[in-house]
Amino acid sequence: MTARHTPEDLAAANGRTIEDVIAPDLNILFCGINPGLLSALTGHHFARPGNRFWPTLHRSGFTPRQLAPADQQQLLDWGLGITNVVARATAGAAELRPEEYRSGGEVLRAKVEEFRPRWLAVVGIGAYRIAFDAPKAVMGRQDRMVGKTGLWVLPNPSGLNAHYNLDSLAAAYSELREAVRPAGSAGS
Numbered sequence: 001m002t003a004r005h006t007p008e009d010l011a012a013a014n015g016r017t018i019e020d021v022i023a024p025d026l027n028i029l030f031c032g033i034n035p036g037l038l039s040a041l042t043g044h045h046f047a048r049p050g051n052r053f054w055p056t057l058h059r060s061g062f063t064p065r066q067l068a069p070a071d072q073q074q075l076l077d078w079g080l081g082i083t084n085v086v087a088r089a090t091a092g093a094a095e096l097r098p099e100e101y102r103s104g105g106e107v108l109r110a111k112v113e114e115f116r117p118r119w120l121a122v123v124g125i126g127a128y129r130i131a132f133d134a135p136k137a138v139m140g141r142q143d144r145m146v147g148k149t150g151l152w153v154l155p156n157p158s159g160l161n162a163h164y165n166l167d168s169l170a171a172a173y174s175e176l177r178e179a180v181r182p183a184g185s186a187g188s
Contacts, residue, residue: 013037015089018044018089019043021045022081023076025117026081026118027078028062028120028180029080029112029119030080031122032046033123034085034087034088035088036089039069042069042070046157048158052158053157056173059173060169085127087107093124093126101127104131105133118180120149121152121176125137125153125156140153152176
């Protein structure tokens with residue numbers, strides 16, 4: 001990111017929404033918790049420089065090169081997309097209320113039923129647990145589905161998630177890629 005944004009610019013982005021990167025019949029629809037202020041300001045998912053989503057996608061084999069947030073539309077070329085549980089941008093997920101997760105989960109399920117991705121991958125166990133009323137859910141493949149769409153929970157790639165380094169994030173995302181790879185396919 002070359003542009004400099006002032007604190008006032010970021011504050012003005014609070015509460016904004018950004019467009020999904022989505023199309024019908026994707027292989028995987030990645031689902032963040034909610035947009036950060038820089039994402040809301042730029043219109044690009046996972047835009048904060050410390051977020052490890054883009055390097056993790058590349059290291060886990062989902063993309064042939066590391067994309068920048070501004071390249072997000074290219075995900076569609078590989079059958080991938082991005083949405084969020086909660087559409088409202090905040091400075092941090094701690095600002096979200098449980099009812100926002102629950103209502104966001106309802107919107108998300110409707111979106112999944114409309115666009116029919118093969119898999120929905122929620123990046124954040126806490127968001128998944130609340131949005132899908134699954135308080136005992138663990139990372140990985142879930143037993144339930146939304147229509148014909150499988151559910152998977154991945155670690156949040158935020159730089160604030162100290163439980164995972166880039167290598168362990170890539171390993172968790174690789175597990176998803178390997179599990180959902182179409183038979184006979186060399187890629188996602």
